[in-house]
Amino acid sequence: MARKQYLLRVDPGLWKELEKWAADDLRSVNAQVEWLLREAVRKRKGGHRRSDSAAGDEVDEDAGDEVGDVQPDAADPLVRRRS
DSSP states (O other), X not given: OOOOOOOXXXXXXXXXXXXXXXXXXXXXXXXXXXXXXXXXXXXXXXOOSOEETTTTEXXXXXXXXXXXXXXXXXXXXXXXXXX
């Protein structure tokens, strides 16, 4: 299915912030805006990105959203904890 094209007018200050954020995430501004929209729709629907199929527990979808923000597995004895 082809993507829908849509003209979007954005305040210059917001555009600069989107450019910085996109660069931090190694995305184009277009890809960043599309990601933001997908995340907003997913959260509105109450959807979950992933689940722990072995335990049947749902994973906190907001944990580890930041680039480089890795949440260690508390049950893993080999994980080093920061002091």
